[in-house]
Amino acid sequence: MTRESKTATNKPAELLDLQEALSLDRAQVKDFHKRYLNAGLATMMELLNFDKMFVRAEGVSVWDNQGREYLDFLGGYGALNLGHNHPKVFAALQQVQALPNILQASLGVLAGALAHNLARITPGKLQRSFFCNSGAEAVEGAIKLARAATNRTGIIHCQGSFHGKTMGALSVTGREKYRKPFAPLLPDCQAVPFGDLDALEKALQPRQAAAFIVEPIQGEGGINVPPPGYLKKARELCKRYGTLFIADEVQTGLGRTGYMFACEAENVEPDIICLAKSLGGGVVPAGAYITTDEIWKKAYGGMEKALLHTSTFGGNTVACAAALATIQVIYEENLVEQAREKGAYFLTRLKELQERFPLLKEVRGRGLMIGLEFNQPGSLASKVTFGLAGKLAEEYTGSLVAGELLNNYGIITAYTLNNPNVIRLEPPLCVTRDQIDRVVAALEDILQRHRSFMSMATSGVKTILKSLTQRE
CATH class of the missing domain: 3.90.1150.10 (Aspartate Aminotransferase, domain 1)
Known part of the structure; x- marks a missing residue:
């Protein structure tokens, strides 16, 4: 395609409409992926x-x-805790199809309702939500919140962890293969062995860490379950040294492990919890972090700080409708x-x-x-x-x-x-x-x-x- 055809105001003849896209055969799909997307991944999938x-x-x-x-x-x-194409999620989307989906000059009705519901189902004093679109975004927001609320810069994470591939999330992700090409990453991030309380306490002792971020069960690390009592003791250590405890429940949350949230297996109440994946019912991208009123006010309290961290699509009507329906289905279907x-x-x-x-x-x-x-x-x-x-x-x-x-x-x-x-x-x-x-x-x-x-x-x-x- 020439530069002229790419920038022309009239529709280029080569553009595919939805029906044409749905009619592509396997060979055409592979060709498009290799030509316009990730060729190496397409080849691996093909092999x-x-x-x-x-x-x-x-x-x-x-x-x-x-x-x-x-x-x-x-x-x-x-992401598919409810299964593929749950009818109640799609029914919820139909109910809101006439509403404005993105309108920043207003207070979203469904965003308020979803935040209310999340405050009711999350552990402890978690109350205030920030809505985004993915797990990595939730982690990014949680890291920023922790730094702003504590006036510290350090972040402790675990070896073998996976928190996402955006720059901040990657900085606390524990596999060098994904980190090395993008170095230097976020400074003051320190890895400790997963399940090792002595190593965690040693990292906490200088009192420079804003947060310790941990998956209650490591997903991409290989479905690693920590030793009994690890999370509870880690939470206590964080409190002792003034470090916030972030539970990354992006993969483990909303029922996956046999608890609504995996940290509840040890009655752990995080300072911040990160959600995404199944929050959107397997239909719509939806992410969030939820924190306490006290921590939120330290970081973003008042009008002067209200716009320090925002997201254009976060809390949109469609995503919130899907998330509201998802929570309802989880309880209705036990x-x-x-x-x-x-x-x-x-x-x-x-x-x-x-x-x-x-x-x-x-x-x-x-x-x-x-x-x-x-x-x-x-x-x-x-x-x-x-x-x-x-x-x-x-x-x-x-x-x-x-x-x-x-x-x-x-x-x-x-x-x-x-x-x-x-x-x-x-x-x-x-x-x-x-x-x-x-x-x-x-x-x-x-x-x-x-x-x-x-x-x-x-x-x-x-x-x-x-x-x-x-x-x-």
Whole structure:
């Protein structure tokens, strides 16, 4: 396309309308992604046969353009607690379609109602909300709030953590692969081992940290559950040293772990809590942080400070309507209890597999936030697969298992970003026991057929070679 056609006032002939976009075939979609989006990611998805075209979704199920049904046990990285396309969320959006969606010269009716509801369901004295669009934005806002409220600059975070990829959130994210290309990051950020109270106290002792930010269960770190009592003691240490305690519940919140918020498992009351992902019902981007009245006033109290941190789309009518409906559905359908009961059942079944198959190193998690970690291969596997197995093991072991589940069993999963040898199982909270049993049976079959990593890697190489020779 020429520069003239890109800047012309008349519509260029090459532009696609919605109906034309919906009619694109698989080859065209791949071409557009490689040409206009992330070519490397598109190639990786293609090699693992993860570039299928899904055309319909409901609850836990999605269907491809060949009519095949798949079970979604990835769940939008925890964004689909309600499942795909929940009718009550869409009904809520229809109710507000005539209202102004973005109008800053007013006080949003639904923003006020949502803030009221969040103050009622969050732990302790959390009261005041700031609305944004994503988990990373919520973390950015929480960091700024902590600095402004304490007049300190330091932020303590955990090794293996994941809080987002914007600049501030990345500064407290614990994997060097994602941090190094963008250095230098936010100064005065210090990492401590997850679950290590002695290390945390040592970092707190200089009294320079504005906040300690922690995931109650590390998601991208590999579904890491802290030692019993860690969060409660960490909260006490923060209070002792005048440091705010930020609970990043972006992935764990709103019922995922069998509690409305994962920090409630230890009766922890954070100073700030970050939410996103499932807050929008899996339909609309919605994020928030919630803090106490006291902390909010220290940072943003009064008209002079009221505009220090704002967001154009934060608290828009559509997002708030979706979030209001989401909270209602969680309670009406008893999803928190469902996550607790079905998660316990799922973990029991998976640990039975761990006892039988050495390739499955560890099963861990809480509620319906579960990670499966696989053992590393020996040198023989790399030799047999001409070195490719070693590279796959280093970064994509989880994707080999996920590829088997997707292509042979119709089950969607993915690996965790900070530990690619772990695949996550985070289905919608409405998942049934029969659907859980189907996943367990598939994993059992895979582990039975691939009792070593070499077998798994060889199968993965075959999938890659097939994808290279059979382009659609």
